[in-house]
Amino acid sequence: NNQIKVAIVGYGNLGRGVELSILKNPDMSLVAVFSRRDPKSVTTINTPVYSLDNILDFKEKIDVLILCGGSKDDLPIQGPKYAEYFNVVDSYDNHAEIPAYFASVDKSCQKNKTIGMISIGWDPGMFSINRIYGEALLPDGDTYTFWGKGLSQGHSDAIRRVEGVKAGVQYTIPSNEAIEKVRSGIRPNLTTKQKHARECFIVLKDGADAKKVENEIKTMPNYFEPYDTTVNFISQEEFDKNHNTMPHGGFVIRSGKSSDNVNQVIEYALKLDSNPEFTASVLVAYARATYRMSKKGEFGAKTVFDVAPILLSPKSSQDLIKELL
Numbered sequence: 001n002n003q004i005k006v007a008i009v010g011y012g013n014l015g016r017g018v019e020l021s022i023l024k025n026p027d028m029s030l031v032a033v034f035s036r037r038d039p040k041s042v043t044t045i046n047t048p049v050y051s052l053d054n055i056l057d058f059k060e061k062i063d064v065l066i067l068c069g070g071s072k073d074d075l076p077i078q079g080p081k082y083a084e085y086f087n088v089v090d091s092y093d094n095h096a097e098i099p100a101y102f103a104s105v106d107k108s109c110q111k112n113k114t115i116g117m118i119s120i121g122w123d124p125g126m127f128s129i130n131r132i133y134g135e136a137l138l139p140d141g142d143t144y145t146f147w148g149k150g151l152s153q154g155h156s157d158a159i160r161r162v163e164g165v166k167a168g169v170q171y172t173i174p175s176n177e178a179i180e181k182v183r184s185g186i187r188p189n190l191t192t193k194q195k196h197a198r199e200c201f202i203v204l205k206d207g208a209d210a211k212k213v214e215n216e217i218k219t220m221p222n223y224f225e226p227y228d229t230t231v232n233f234i235s236q237e238e239f240d241k242n243h244n245t246m247p248h249g250g251f252v253i254r255s256g257k258s259s260d261n262v263n264q265v266i267e268y269a270l271k272l273d274s275n276p277e278f279t280a281s282v283l284v285a286y287a288r289a290t291y292r293m294s295k296k297g298e299f300g301a302k303t304v305f306d307v308a309p310i311l312l313s314p315k316s317s318q319d320l321i322k323e324l325l
């Protein structure tokens with residue numbers, strides 16, 4: 001059949017979300033999950049699991065590889081490594097390091113003319129698209145991004161990598177005062193700290209040093225250092241009871257003037273029951289675009305900015321022109 005053959009690297013929240021999302025996209029099939037763990041210890045919904053060590057045996061069976069590892073420690077290695085042999089799509093979100101990551105993936109893509117579709121999701125991803133729209137449409141303006149209150153997967157992954165952490169989640173809390181100022185149209189200058197605070201809930205491994213863990217989190221460059229962060233240590237029971245869902249959301253606002261005293265405001269908003277399942281839905285739509293761009297002979301590292309919207313849709317261009325214009 002002519003379905004797009006997709007595989008997943010890394011089976012966590014995002015990997016499971018991709019498995020669910022592909023069920024909603026009949027033009028795609030999920031052929032495999034690859035994990036660094038023993039495949040027998042990884043329980044998927046309904047997809048065979050193989051050791052990541054054997055992934056090159058599947059080279060001819062995969063059109064697009066969706067990398068679902070953590071941005072802090074996994075993707076910096078897996079992105080460049082697998083982009084050499086496969087078209088890859090990932091959700092890399094360590095914003096300050098995106099230019100360096102883009103360059104490292106692009107270097108691999110040049111070797112075998114593959115596509116490395118990086119930083120796909122909602123931020124970076126859909127919010128990035130809306131920031132560029134806002135700036136292009138209203139050059140005389142200011143752009144504001146707010147997240148939450150909700151669970152950041154990138155920040156939660158980052159705290160789980162800290163030595164001594166057994167389980168952890170991070171909630172991002174926007175300042176309502178800052179949001180009100182933006183919505184009023186006064187275009188305020190807001191520092192990072194004035195827009196969001198971060199709150200962590202951690203279960204420590206036996207014998208771990210709480211003070212050391214708290215300090216490593218609060219001083220973590222890019223992720224926590226620029227923010228006011230609180231760290232709460234709780235029991236596994238409390239963690240399992242109170243921190244087992246991953247809602248999130250947020251919005252991008254462009255507030256500007258098209259001429260003197262003519263104010264225009266653009267807003268793009270998300271309300272997510274499941275951050276990973278939504279992010280996975282974006283990854284899967286961009287896997288379709290990646291496949292099509294690859295078939296047209298395109299290669300190299302790409303971002304959401306390089307993808308024409310029509311490439312995301314499973315519908316024919318004739319249907320889209322009839323329906324959407």
Ligand SMILES: NC(=O)C1=CN([C@@H]2O[C@H](COP(=O)(O)OP(=O)(O)OC[C@H]3O[C@@H](n4cnc5c(N)ncnc54)[C@H](OP(=O)(O)O)[C@@H]3O)[C@@H](O)[C@H]2O)C=CC1
Pocket residue numbers: 009010011012013014015034035036037052068069070071072074091092093094119120121122123124125153154155157158160275276279
């Ligand atoms: N751009 C965007 O808008 C967004 C980006 N993201 C990114 O997605 C990344 C992944 O998030 P998320 O899926 O929540 O991360 P997880 O912590 O759930 O998974 C990360 C990796 O850890 C391994 N893993 C998962 N579960 C276990 C386990 N029980 N025991 C041991 N290892 C495990 C898996 O690799 P393996 O199977 O090889 O062991 C997995 O790929 C985040 O770091 C973030 O950067 C997330 C949301 C939005």
Ligand SMILES: N[C@@H](C[C@H]1CC(C(=O)O)=NO1)C(=O)O
Pocket residue numbers: 093121122123124147148150151152153154155171172248275
């Ligand atoms: N990449 C984020 C997606 C959004 C959420 C976020 C934050 O709460 O800081 N920043 O960007 C995630 O991992 O959830």
